[in-house]
Amino acid sequence: MEILQEINWGLIAPIVVLQAILTIAALVSLFKQEETNGPKWVWLLIILFVNLLGAILYFVFGRKNE
Numbered sequence: 001m002e003i004l005q006e007i008n009w010g011l012i013a014p015i016v017v018l019q020a021i022l023t024i025a026a027l028v029s030l031f032k033q034e035e036t037n038g039p040k041w042v043w044l045l046i047i048l049f050v051n052l053l054g055a056i057l058y059f060v061f062g063r064k065n066e
Helices: 002-006 009-032 040-049 051-062
Strands: none
Touching: 009 040, 009 051, 040 051
16 A cells, blocks of 8 residues: 555556546547447457557557548
């Protein structure tokens, strides 16, 4: 528990908030998108379990250009 008190939350909190916003935006985009490059369930797992990089990968490679 002492380790949590030593962390500078002023620096970590904005990164956590940005990660949460990016993940939510990727999930909303995934569910609104009719077709993706690959199965939607795979992109859902990537976005949720690869954290920050997963959402970025979805926006770069997962969305299908119309």
